[in-house]
Amino acid sequence: MNKHTDRFTDKKKRLHRDSGLNSDQNPGRSRQVAIMVREVSESCLETLLTEIVSSYCNGFYANKPELAARRIEAIGFQVGHQLSERYTMDRPRFTDHLDAIKFICKDFWSELFKKQIDNLKTNHRGTFVLQDNRFRWLAHMSVDLSAEASGSIQDPSAMADNKEAQATGMHLYFPCGIIRGALSNLGIQCAVSADISNLPACSFVVRIKA
């Protein structure tokens, strides 16, 4: 998925180095081929994602948020599966799980969101926390910050807070599915969940199934 906002017009061409033949013989003179890269408008993509969540939650599976969530996550799974196939193409193979997670944090995330994961934490026992300080797909969503701030003490009876958090949370099943699909294609079965306690930062918790 190559995205660009309407203002960015510079990345129309990507120079692709032909590494196979020439760099073996003449490392100084590698052939460069200009390839036109397909681009997608970012606002278009965000509208599509919002609409997916909206039609599944309010249309197909109205009043059954768990089913809608599972469906959206499954779509994300297939997308992540296919994307990881594409983005691991020119890389050497991964040695272990940490390598694969680092690939997700760096290359994969930059291909999707034009930035890397800002913070990676692990407990060295199969759990990783990937934190993105400004998650692109939630950046344009308005959140009632006053309610969030006062809700630092979890009040289970605050239904308004809950509904908002739940609505925002629905939008995270798709990226969770993408991460799960990408890792599963690399041979790592895991469960991915998202944590949005401080927007616009977003943390994805990856638990690898032993």
Add this chain to the structure above:
Amino acid sequence: MIVCVAVVGHQNNPLYIQSFTDADDELKLHHIVHCSLDVVDERVNNPKKAAPTLNETFLGLLYPTENYKVYGYLTNTKVKFILVTTDLDVRDADVRNFFRRFHTAYVDAVSNPFHVPGKKITSKIFAERVSTIVKSFGTSAAG
């Protein structure tokens, strides 16, 4: 002359096998591909400590049979590409180039939203691209 190319999934299930000879030794070629999977697994699971190619995708010549050479390539997603050729003087660079283009065609075929991961690749466009790559391999090797 390439006689056969194959794509094998991560559970050793065949995703695409295509032979390019007129003779009816298709079964023999399938058998050769099947046997080469063992060699691939062996290479991957028992890395020779001295070999720097632990993480490379291109596995090189797997094993030479009487009149065939079999080359292997393993992607990050544990998908294997097998190439069977009768050429005796194939250049390493040619085979690498072939696998690179084959990988590109494979990625495009898998990105098809109607393709079910794990099932055979049924795309005609993929078949055409593969035969184009195979034909041009022949000419570049002859040059």
